[in-house]
Amino acid sequence: MLSLQNICKKSSFDLHNKRCFRISTGNKSLDVHLKGGIPLGKLIELIGNPGTGKTQMCMKLCLNVQLPRTLGGLDGESLFFDTRRDFNPNRLKELADEFERRYSTAGKSKAMNAEQMLRNVHYVQCTSPAHLIAQVRMTNKYLAANPNIKIIIIDSLSFALRMIQTVRQRYELLLELYVSMRSMLYQHQDQWIVTNVFTNYYNRRSKKYCRVPGMGRMHSILVNERIWFSQNGTYYLGKNEKTRRIIE
Amino acid sequence: MTTNFLEQLPEHIREIAKQVNVVTPEEILTTPKVQFLDTRSKSLHSLVRICTPDDVRVLKDAAAKWLAETPMSADSLFKPLANVRWSRITFGCPALDRCTGGGIVTRGITEICGASGVGKTQLLLQLAVCVQLPLHLGGLARGVAFICTEDAFPSRRMLEISKVFEARYPKENLNFLANVFVEQQFEVKPLLECVSNRLPQLMQQHAIGLIIIDSVAAIFRLFTDYDERTRDMRRLANDLLTYADKYNCAVICINQMTSSSATRDDKPMQDIPCLGLQWAHLGRTRLIVSKVPKQHRLGDQLITVRKLEIMYSPETPNNVAEFLVTSEGVVDVPVPPLEPTHAHKKIRL
Numbered sequence: 157m158l159s160l161q162n163i164c165k166k167s168s169f170d171l172h173n174k175r176c177f178r179i180s181t182g183n184k185s186l187d188v189h190l191k192g193g194i195p196l197g198k199l200i201e202l203i204g205n206p207g208t209g210k211t212q213m214c215m216k217l218c219l220n221v222q223l224p225r226t227l228g229g230l231d232g233e234s235l236f237f238d239t240r241r242d243f244n245p246n247r248l249k250e251l252a253d254e255f256e257r258r259y260s261t262a263g264k265s266k267a268m269n270a271e272q273m274l275r276n277v278h279y280v281q282c283t284s285p286a287h288l289i290a291q292v293r294m295t296n297k298y299l300a301a302n303p304n305i306k307i308i309i310i311d312s313l314s315f316a317l318r319m320i321q322t323v324r325q326r327y328e329l330l331l332e333l334y335v336s337m338r339s340m341l342y343q344h345q346d347q348w349i350v351t352n353v354f355t356n357y358y359n360r361r362s363k364k365y366c367r368v369p370g371m372g373r374m375h376s377i378l379v380n381e382r383i384w385f386s387q388n389g390t391y392y393l394g395k396n397e398k399t400r401r402i403i404e
Numbered sequence: 405m406t407t408n409f410l411e412q413l414p415e416h417i418r419e420i421a422k423q424v425n426v427v428t429p430e431e432i433l434t435t436p437k438v439q440f441l442d443t444r445s446k447s448l449h450s451l452v453r454i455c456t457p458d459d460v461r462v463l464k465d466a467a468a469k470w471l472a473e474t475p476m477s478a479d480s481l482f483k484p485l486a487n488v489r490w491s492r493i494t495f496g497c498p499a500l501d502r503c504t505g506g507g508i509v510t511r512g513i514t515e516i517c518g519a520s521g522v523g524k525t526q527l528l529l530q531l532a533v534c535v536q537l538p539l540h541l542g543g544l545a546r547g548v549a550f551i552c553t554e555d556a557f558p559s560r561r562m563l564e565i566s567k568v569f570e571a572r573y574p575k576e577n578l579n580f581l582a583n584v585f586v587e588q589q590f591e592v593k594p595l596l597e598c599v600s601n602r603l604p605q606l607m608q609q610h611a612i613g614l615i616i617i618d619s620v621a622a623i624f625r626l627f628t629d630y631d632e633r634t635r636d637m638r639r640l641a642n643d644l645l646t647y648a649d650k651y652n653c654a655v656i657c658i659n660q661m662t663s664s665s666a667t668r669d670d671k672p673m674q675d676i677p678c679l680g681l682q683w684a685h686l687g688r689t690r691l692i693v694s695k696v697p698k699q700h701r702l703g704d705q706l707i708t709v710r711k712l713e714i715m716y717s718p719e720t721p722n723n724v725a726e727f728l729v730t731s732e733g734v735v736d737v738p739v740p741p742l743e744p745t746h747a748h749k750k751i752r753l
Binding site for chain 2: 205243275276278284289315320328
């Protein structure tokens with residue numbers, strides 16, 4: 157017989173005191189607004205038009221997660237699913253070299269080696285939606301083999317699902333992907349980052365095209381947090397275009 | 405391959421896959437779970453075993469295991485076999501090479517946008533020659549597939565530029581014109597059919613390092629049904645990306661400029677590339693060519709200076725470079741020699 161004692165073990169005071177580790181984003185004002193950085197165990201979406209810096213932020217996060225806890229990282233590794241072919245190892249090496257320069261002069265005990273940082277980034281290229289779904293389903297086993305992976309990036313989810321013709325099928329497959337991602341979020345307490353783009357949606361009531369985040373309204377509900385990237389470099393935080401807050 | 409996949413599944417799972425007529429691993433993963441669980445549409449005569457969600461999970465996990473590959477570390481992407489995916493094609497012009505970090509990358513779709521008459525086709529012709537150069541000179545030692553959708557292919561200008569490069573690299577002894585395969589398509593359906601059927605045959609028979617479509621805007625601009633246009637653009641881009649991945653070649657699509665409609669913020673009308681957001685999402689790199697209000701005297705002619713700007717690219721910052729289009733092809737703007745000024749004379753004294 158289940159007693160109440162077994163069900164409600166944690167109080168909100170306990171949850172408040174539990175330390176939530178976060179990954180610094182590299183942008184000071186964004187970190188302040190996110191209270192230290194992106195929290196673990198969440199599904200974060202980066203949204204913006206092409207050329208606004210989403211892939212660059214993803215690559216920076218891959219390196220930031222490897223920093224020690226005192227510097228805003230998690231001493232962990234990262235997994236990168238590349239569907240857009242935007243990833244460039246030469247560019248990642250440039251960023252890693254800059255990290256090495258910046259953090260070696262600080263005299264920390266563990267020196268940041270650019271090659272070691274590159275080795276801690278696991279990379280897969282997914283060319284079709286079936287391939288991405290297969291990879292996400294197998295990630296559970298991969299995480300069990302590499303428990304040090306703390307951040308998983310899909311760049312970009314909307315590009316992977318673009319070739320699916322019917323909206324209904326896309327919706328169902330998106331839900332199946334979420335189920336896999338959520339189960340891994342709860343089990344491993346890591347972090348999933350997904351990139352998305354805008355699309356023009358024909359609003360039947362006002363008979364106009366308006367710019368909305370892609371992949372539908374259900375997707376907007378299912379992600380935990382959304383960071384908007386704009387052309388002039390400002391960031392916004394929030395789920396809806398009307399309720400988003402600008403990051404100064 | 406598909407028969408092997410089905411054979412290793414347990415009997416009842418295999419039955420479920422055959423009932424729904426979904427047999428390849430790709431199809432299994434992209435079919436929603438509901439379609440497996442829904443057995444109402446099956447006829448009463450066939451023996452239908454009730455399909456449980458657990459069975460669907462086992463089926464999909466088996467398909468996932470079949471398709472998935474192990475991630476590799478970013479470090480191993482620098483090994484020669486993997487690093488070749490990020491090779492570059494030189495422009496043949498030092499300023500442009502410096503600006504783009506070495507030339508056009510053989511990954512994803514590169515978009516070159518510009519107003520008419522600004523020099524896009526000239527850049528393409530020069531790239532078509534440069535891709536045939538050997539690897540140590542910045543090319544890929546492979547041919548070009550050139551698809552024209554607007555005017556006829558400028559063969560005379562191509563001959564001129566190939567002669568310039570023959571004179572520049574006489575030791576290579578290449579017949580530049582023989583490796584340029586030209587096709588003219590003026591409408592969407594024939595173009596899509598050409599790209600999905602005839603282009604892979606060409607790529608199997610000849611080594612192609614560069615696919616050019618000049619221009620994409622001319623084909624898609626006349627659509628009124630935006631949904632159909634999006635579907636066709638995505639189909640075209642998907643085919644091109646598959647070839648780029650399989651044969652490691654660069655893809656260049658030419659786009660035109662249009663003026664943006666007045667926005668809410670009452671910004672002045674500015675030139676933006678055509679085809680909207682849906683096409684912009686499919687491209688990986690975007691370069692914009694435009695004319696600069698500056699002229700350069702060459703001999704007894706005044707030539708307008710052009711500039712190439714990187715709108716976005718995953719590997720380079722937003723650089724700008726200036727170039728000229730002359731009888732030698734696309735060249736750097738020559739820097740005039742420094743003349744001694746009065747200040748220098750003073751220092752010497």
